[in-house]
Amino acid sequence: MKNMKSIRVNASKSYTVHIGRGLIDRVTDFIPKKYGKFIIITDDNVGKFYLDRVTAAIPYGCWNIMFTHGEASKTLATIEYFYNYLSEAGIGRNDCIIALGGGVVGDMAGFAAATYLRGIDFVQIPTSLLAQVDSSVGGKTGVDLPRGKNLVGAFHQPVAVIIDIDTLDTLPQSYFKDGLGEVIKYGLIRSNEITELLLSHDTDSIKTVIDEIVYRCIDIKRQIVENDEFERGERKLLNFGHTFGHAIERLENFTGMSHGLAVVAGMKIVSAVTKNNDVVSLLDKISEKYDLTREVNFSFSELLEAAMTDKKRSGETIDVVVCKAPGESFVENISFENLRKMCE
Ligand SMILES: NC(=O)c1ccc[n+]([C@@H]2O[C@H](COP(=O)([O-])OP(=O)(O)OC[C@H]3O[C@@H](n4cnc5c(N)ncnc54)[C@H](O)[C@@H]3O)[C@@H](O)[C@H]2O)c1
Known part of the structure; x- marks a missing residue:
């Protein structure tokens, strides 16, 4: 198909990511032809636009679950509701779940697929920019607990990812x-080309090159997941900006700055703390351009205290992603004591 691209991901399971336009009207072209029934899991915002179209593209045996959009739904209670529905619909190991939506839908439908009947197949159809550039690939699935985000989960790779940019x-x-925050992250950790695209466009014109941006981000994610699927080393690079970003979100009880904006602020803070001033200037420039700059109303010590409860901490140290220059980054394990000194 014209202008369609695909990327093969060779993780513990291999699958193809299809990137193009109008793909949701022909999803069965990209899904292995071996399933009895399909069950689409979506939220009310996405379902309103796309559920009928995806259902129409599946000629037989299609069920659906639609839940209330938003992070507040990302709970074990919602997963239990899914399990009950899946068993009532008689979904078995030869059937397939389709996750239609943003990162919340993808993480939850993926977690249900990882655990229902000890694991069934699932397909990702990501519809938010964040999900298209990041969360739909790599197999991280899960839900939140009252004490924190994504504290329960499983690695479970999809059998296909269908990215329809038109959504x-x-x-x-x-x-x-919010998704642009993650795009900036991909540029800084690995790709000058992405950073150049961000610098040479603006809020309006960026959409003209969004297909290319999605492709480049997913290709970086592919490389990282192929090298380190279970996040023992290289995959931690994807947490650039997240330690302080999560700290901001937690201090605001997850009701203040959005995740993407918090990640942008977190990338600036960690780059300032590690004295990579050129990266800070670059982040200032890009975030001004795309209106992603927000004031952080917390001191370093408040942020550090909040970061100390991060799930990425191990004992008295924490893995911090350092970006030395655009495209050049590494993971450094720093003690809280040293981090405190660096913040002074
Ligand atoms: N698994 C991973 O590797 C990974 C990586 C990063 C983030 N995440 C998770 O992703 C989640 C955030 O994802 P998100 O930002 O996509 O949030 P989201 O799924 O809540 O989507 C954002 C909002 O946009 C709506 N929406 C999505 N696509 C739409 C469309 N095409 N048209 C209209 N409305 C649409 C949704 O209904 C929702 O209201 C978090 O829970 C985060 O933990 C997971």
């Missing part, structure tokens, strides 16, 4: 910006 047309601008 971004209905994505609210604030969520598009």
Whole structure:
């Protein structure tokens, strides 16, 4: 198909990521032809636009579950509701779950697929920018607990990922910006080309090169997941900005700055703390351009205290992603004591 691209991911399970336009009207072209029934899991925002279209593209045996959008639904209670529905619909090991939505839908439908009947297959159809550039690939699935985000989960790779760029047309601008936060991250950890694209465009014109941006981000994710699927080393690079970003989100009880904006602020803070001033200037420039700059109303010591409860901490140290220059980054294990001194 014209202008369609695909990327093969060779993780513990191999699968193809299809990137193009209008793909949701022909999803069965990209799904292995071996399933009895399909069950689409989506949220009410996404379902309103795309559930009928995906259902129409599946000629037989299609069920669906639609839940209330948002992070507040990402709980074990919602998963239990899914399990009950899946068993009532008689979904078995030869059937397939389809995750249609943003990162919340993908993480939850993936977790249900990882655990129902000890694991069934699932397909990702990501519809938010964040999910298209990041969360739909790599197999991390899970839910939140009252004490923190993504504290329960499993690694479970999809059997296919179908990215229809046209679905971004209905994505609210604030969520598009959230996804751009992750795009900036990909540029800084690995790709000058992505950073150049961000620098040479603006809020309006970036959409003209979004297909290329999604492709480049997913290709970086592919390389990282192939090298380190279970996050023992290299995959930690994807947490650039997340230690302080999560700290901001936690201090604001997850009701203040959005995740993408918090990650942008977190990348600036960690780059300032590790004295990579050129990276800070670059982040300032890009975040101004795309209106991603927000004031952080916490001191370093408050942020550090919040970071000390991060699940990435191990004992008295924490893995911090350092970006020395655009495209050049590494993971450093730093003690909280040293980090405190660096913040002074
Ligand atoms: N698994 C991973 O590797 C990974 C990586 C990063 C983030 N995440 C997770 O992803 C989640 C955040 O993802 P998100 O930002 O996509 O949030 P989300 O799924 O809540 O989507 C954001 C909002 O946009 C709506 N939406 C999505 N696509 C739409 C479309 N095309 N048209 C109209 N509305 C649309 C959703 O209904 C929701 O209201 C978090 O839970 C985070 O933990 C997972």
